[in-house]
Amino acid sequence: MTSPWIAYLLVPLVKIVVILGVVILLAAYLSYFERKILAYMQIRVGPNRVGPRGWLQPIADALKLFVKEDVLPSRAEKIVYFLGPVMVTAPALLIFSVIPFGPGMKLFGYEFAPYLTDVNIGILLILGVSSVGVYGVILGGWASNNKFSLMGGLRSAAQLVSYEVPMGLSVVTVLLMANSLSLVKIVEAQRQMGMWFFIPGFVAFFIYFVCGVAETNRNPFDLPEAESELVAGFHTEYSGMKFAFYFLAEYANMVVISSVATVLFFGGWLRPFPSVRALAFLDAFPGAPIFWFLVKVAAFLFCYIWFRGTFPRYRFDQLMRLGWKVLLPVSLVNLMAVGLGVLLLGGPR
């Protein structure tokens, strides 16, 4: 019955197509929701002309970007200029291969897991792959041969490097608590523990989320593309498809950070209060795990947009100071505290 062809080729292929399609669509509609929510916060209506209530706006935007003239600056470093968007987009999409959207389940008699793969070093893979994305930004900024792009690229490099450290340290606290690097196992550990890791690790979560906002170059850390200073930062010279890729990568990265935050700190696909029996009905409908996962991710994405609607932008040196002088020491102390706690209370074996 289970031919290896189906198990090893067809199922993953279908999953890849589905996940890629969903993620790209999600990223596109994230831009729609961002515009809509920002508009509503700003007493405006937002896009409402293309399709009913503007629902087709992302499609129209994508179409426009794809048919638009692709301008290549005459003095640009051509190969690198092409490579930039690719190197940003590919890692952002790659990460989705290890994100568990739900637990393994039975579907039409088959074992079915709503994720592409469960690697036992999932977290390491995420941290590693996501740091590759920065090269795309630096190279794109440098290859454009534009001073604003260059400054945007440099800012981005410094920012990503310095925020990677506290982010990694805050992830380590979760690993201590879960005793595993596999994302599925981490969620399982939260189920066993009966509470989300957010509760014991709220400091770590806070650091993780701040760093996540910084990693994705979002407000208030959107220095690499600070519009009022650097015009459009590293993608000043990009247009058409290539710009679309940068755009896609930014939004895909937001989804990644939110998904990882959900998995690490908010119990992944688990319902709220997983230990309270009385709330079991929250899990009773079909597709409940995926629903809870998406709800949590959506909440994070809303926070992203909310921040963008509210905060001014940090200055470059202040950003660095925050990263190295505040977040790093705090995360180190936090790591030690959590380690001590795990040691004393006896964490998972």
Added chain:
Amino acid sequence: MSPEVVRPFPDSEEMEISFGPQHPATHGVLRVMVKLDGEKIIEAKPIIGYLHRGTEKIFERETYNGAIPHTDRLDYTAAATNNQGLVGAVERLMGITVPPRAAYIRMMLAELQRIASHIIWLGTHALDIGAQTPFFYTFQEREKILDLYEDYCGARLTLNCMRVGGQPFDLPTGWTERCREFIEQFPARVAEWEGLLTNNRIWKQRTIGVGVISAADAIEWGLTGPPLRGSGVKWDIRKVFPYDHYDEVAFDIPTGEHGDTYDRYLVRMEEMRQSVRIVRQCLERLPDGPVLAKVPKVIKPPKGEIYFSVEGPKGELGYYIVSNGEANPHRMHVRPACFINLQALPEMVRGYLVADLIAVIGTLDIVLGEIDR
């Protein structure tokens, strides 16, 4: 404000960047050539004139009333105060006394204009520093002020709402009620904007200690308006040389202490509240009577020269008129507040970072229409 910028790596290469004339943060067509060491500004050199229209030359061929629409286009965010300066100068040159009702209407229009101008400043300044939402909240209120202007004179931006000798129209019925309605709800809006910015740590970090200019330097560089008051100099034309009936209304001059961007921000926020206070008093005292003095049909001031200035939202806006006894001025010079305030920009940003340049351009509240004329 160090005369020599300390460079951590003296051998590093300098980079020269041209900010503008098309740049999101230069408020029009200002161009700043910036010499950078990394992100540190070694030298900034403003280049202006992209919007030069020869307004002063045009004045020489206009009649005095015909020159008023041209003043609308100087500082296009504050047309009413521009008009007020010009008509005030001509009235002093001719010895015309303005009927009190007209003077009170002028004061109301000017104070509303000050609020509207500060609103634009706040919105764009916040946008420059990265907070985009205040922009929309503030412009919401500005629309209400522009509606009041439309009710009064039929235009929203280029008002042309004053004439030599008084006002062209009386207030329409219901205007005072609408105006009162606006000013009663306005302080709550200001509090909302302050809630978004004043205590916000990012806003504070971005503005405190940025673009510092001391009181003595501010006077030396001829700063006027909020940039001067932010440095702690209590100086306002409305108090020093009161025009219209500013000596009859009570208001305070807010001043800062440190002369940095944050203090200038606070000064302008307070000025909005003071303007509300003035408008409220004007509405209470608004006398009856004519709005236009008895002026000759063709305005021919005697030979002579006059300088008259009003406290515009950006600073001291002066008109220097040399009359030859004819129907058009021999020479009409505008003392543009923004032009002179902008001159201090290189001093104020030297040694700061690129992001601070944007903040300082924002805090000087420049309008290129007035700088380039």
Added chain:
Amino acid sequence: MSFRGFLASVLQIDLLQGLGITGRFLFHRKATIQYPEVKPVPADRFRGMFGFSEERCIVCYACAKACPIDIIHIADHFEEIEVDGKKRKKKKLDRFDIDVKRCMFCGLCEEACPTAPLSIWLTTKSYEAAAYERNERLYFDMKRLQNWDGVQAYPGVVSPDHGQMPDDPTGTKPKEQR
């Protein structure tokens, strides 16, 4: 820093305050006007496009002189007409053109007009003046100034054909008081 300030700083009170304000506005009534479907109606004194009446015009050139940028072009000739059996000379307009593309809508021409009711006025409330070819479409001659058939009328607008300033409901004063 006081303990209270420190606590407020750790709890991010300042940031939460801002988030609260933007969050509240999420459910605020929106201010956008959906323009082509909903058309804002200008105020009664709105300085819109020109209205002109040839019958009322006495060819005094006051508007042309008042215009700060000289965009009103007038030409006339004398015509002999018979009034009560007497021959009289009367000025007759040859040309009354307004170069609207350069107009800055200051309203000084309207103020200068000595006739009552006005023979040139700016209160037609039509603001949709965009044109593809400004030299052709935004140069109004006498006929065009009096013909506003193609222009969409707004509620409360006095038709330009019988046009004049609205009759003082809002304090716009009749000519004599000016």
Added chain:
Amino acid sequence: MADEPKVAPQEPAAPKPPWEEKPVPPVPADAREHPQVAEIAALVPDAVAEAVSFAGQVTVVVPAARLADVCRACKDRLDYKFLVDLTAVDWKERPEGRFDVVYWMHRHGKSQRLRLKVRIADGVELPSVTGIWKVANWMEREVFDMFGIYFGGHPNLERILTWEGFNGHPLRKDFPIEGIDTGAAIYPDVYPPGGGPKKEGGEPA
């Protein structure tokens, strides 16, 4: 200018408010005895060539040779710390020098203003006052740009509002108001100068 009388005529027999009277323009008066002028005359010899008070504003005409001394004395010893305005006026036909350069100063302590005026001929260089008031820098550049008056000792005397290489000085009376052909007109055959549709015939619209 605040010390000017607000209301011109004050006869007890005239019940009419001042705004219904015919306006009475201010008249110029000799101001050599004015305290602000006397101060200068006491400090700098031969500084005051003429002094007029008009509408409450005092103007001192200073010989060009004494200008630097007078400005220095005003700033340092008479406390005129604030140079409000600096501009020029062109009197094309005037025999004693074509230009008036006007300095308008303010002192904070007494809230007083004073106008200095220098009459110079075309092509004569004036000493720059940028060393005295920093604010004069751009003002002098503007005057240079608009009138072609040279300021000796100015650190950076370039055109400021028009572009480098602009031919002429726009605010001189002999500069045509229509402007000059700078070769910068955009599509002169599509948009003829003066405007109006081309079908109107030869008459300029």
